[in-house]
Amino acid sequence: MIEYNDYQKVYLNINGENRSVIIKPAQTLLDVLRSLGLTGAKKGCENGDCGSCTVLINSYPIKSCLTLALEAVGKQILTIEGLKNSPFQQAFVSHNAFQCGYCTPGFLLVCHSLSIHYPNADDQTIAHWLQSNICRCTCYQEITNAVKCKLKDILQTKKA
């Protein structure tokens, strides 16, 4: 058991970069990421309800507003800034899967994780994964279509 008092230096692996950061033990991962300029993770509710703050830890989506930065020490953190050339990014653009863009980083990271863990996801699984996040602008149809279309593409590429 590690005892943390007041400010503490820890190492966080964010988007493949090892960074030393000074944090307070009570700080959420969301606050720490945003203080590092990684503002793609958004504050929508700070209560785990909306998913705008979603990042991946060891490739699984978590709500960074409910996660202490300390809990992420020694793990791989992926934020939207580190998501490079994901096919879902272009799919979201071409399917009109966002409007204001505020929830988009969270949804994209959920989709990226889904494609890693459930590349064969059926409609039910896709629905369950997308239910973790709220989009207030779209009707979810465009997001769902973008996900389905890209999962299919990824599978076909693998087969080929």
Added chain:
Amino acid sequence: MLYVGKDSDRIDAQDKVKGLAKYTDDINYCGMLYAKLLLSSVAHAEIVSINKDKALKVDGIVSVVTGQDNMLCFGPCIQDRPPIAFGKVRYLGEPVAMVVAYDEQTAQKACRLIEVEYRELPIINSTDDALIDGAELIHTVQDYDKTITDVYPIDNTNIASEVKIRKGNALDELKNCKFIAKGEYFLPQSDHIAMETRSAIAEIKGDGQVTIISATQSPYEVKSQICQKFKLQATKVNVIVPQVGGAFGGKSAVQLEILAYIASLSAGGRMVKVTNTREQDILCSPGRIGLKAKVTLGADAGGTLKAAHLIYHLDIGAYADISTKIAQAIAVDCTGPYKIDHVYCDSLAIYTNHPYTTAYRGFGHASYTFCIERTIDKLANMMGIDALEFRMKNLISYGDYTPTQVKLNCNNISNLPNCYDKLKSLIDWSLNNEVIGSKTKAWGISSFWKTSNSPTNAVSGALVTFNKDGSVNLNVGVVEFGQGAKTRLVKLLAEILKINPDKITINTEIDTKTSPEHWKTVASLSTFMAGKAIIKAGEDILKQLRELAAIALRCTPEDLDIEDEKVFVKYNKDFFISYKDLIHGLKFEDGTNIGGQILGRGAYGMNHLTVLAKDSGKGKPGAEWTCGAQAVLIEYDSKDHSFRPLKVVTVLDAGALISPAMDRGVIKGGMSMGLGLAMHESFYCQNGRVENTSLRTYKVRHKEDIDIEFIVDFANTPNVEAPYGTRSFSEHGIIGIPAAFANALSRAATVELDTLPLTSQTIWQQKGEQDVTI
């Protein structure tokens, strides 16, 4: 058309999918201070004392501000709202103090140490309570200044404004009607829930220059209110708007900007940020009106609508903001898009001790449409006429007059019969009330219309400059918050200049110092107003290009035409000069030069709108009415009263579309929000306390296990007054959905559902009561 009507990516798409789009709360500067608000814990009370001693002793505090420090009242219609309460609090959640500190946590900690003593007053919990003789008065309305002339508070009452429509003689005509349907409806207050909570930053420089950065739909209104109240010269106040994370009307109200400015004042001008938590965004910042309505509609024996008697009581909460104007908007379109010659309507904006309210997608139209369309279904049932046929028979059309007596023509109103024809082909109306086991499927329908209700002198503008390589910069005052306005506006300029949209950059950020004023980005008016300004700016550029090219090509400007970024001689396309050789002046081989840069300017102000007559409502409230028809198919299970929507359909006559796929998405978003209103969204309010202030308890629509089918189709009747035959739209997807939903569910469950949101419990309770009666 080269670009209008063709799909393209949003101009801000890449930033948004890469997490690079910067919203107000993403902006941080070294040395920035943070403000936190202490909110009232009671709904109606006199403030006896505020003790800030303990808060001031906290390390890291810069200042503590209370209402006494700036005793000013703000409001776009009636100036009734102090940024921080003084003397009295009028809703639970109203700011009573503000702490400025080095960081948010310290500010929050100090807030908790402020001691406020209240002497509680009777709480007005509903519009009915507010109207009782001798009711506690929330305001002394007669003491307030008015910002606009057409707002009509009634002295010594809780009525912030009364709007009357008197067309024909509805009271007498109703007596002659063979069929009369009546209904009473109740719709609770709710919230916008933009995913980005409101946020504002303010700084006052040494020379008095004020900079405000804010998530606002109304940067010019922010500027104007702050200049007016703090007596600042307009050139000293600059409002900047970064990306905005959803707005839905909620960010048209000016609130946090004033608080951030006051915070900065108290901190010697240092830069201060104030950002709402979700709870504050729901509780403290303005939400959506509640509505209580009594609707009476009369028809003759032949099934023709004859008269309407309509009483709308808006629960506007503790302060008026723009809600007095919503009362007007409801009155203006009070009947829905039906031809009714005799209309009597009273629309009252009523103060209560609920959170205050402001514009919300549809500007009151989703609320009154619910009441009208439910009554239309009841009337059709009573007469034994098909609800769809009854609507089609009575649709308002060219040559008819609106409730405020505007004569309609093929430009100022959409083609509604065409919308219904399309709707019929998209739904299996004849299969209505299909029963399989305990499950019933039923369709419900609704018509809708909406006009803009802008100020009669609302303005917009566009400035266009060229870069040396021939690429273009477009500068407008329209705010982008997801509706796609900027993407559409770029295409309008591309179309008139005949230049590829990829070569045009539009300002994603608004800066009131350099962007020409656009009244407010509200009322679905951006394409209409800014679009008209852009077309003028484009024409201004084409004229200059022709004049300069005429010198180069040795002919008159009239001999020239434009295509592919070239000015060429009409009868000989080989004889041309490229844009890029003209835009920074025309240079001859010997080095001599004519002309400077080509700058394009365009301005537009609303035309022919009038202030409505106080006694009858007569007048022109908007340039056009965009109309449509909507339908919802629900499946209802009589075993447990559970239900779910299966299909949601909208047919909208939006004229020519600029970006069809994107436009469809905006309408679907509105439909989704409409489903939220129908099934989930409401403030649960006990004695002035809103009890559901988180997204765990205030439910917005999430993705369902089984997909709902969203279908959108368009009629395309051009409005020649608007750019390229477009029509105003953006908010419209929401308007008829709650009504169509309730019509469907009422039909399936065979019970009249006249409140929102609808739950299994509502049906069970109402069925139960009916069973008892039987």
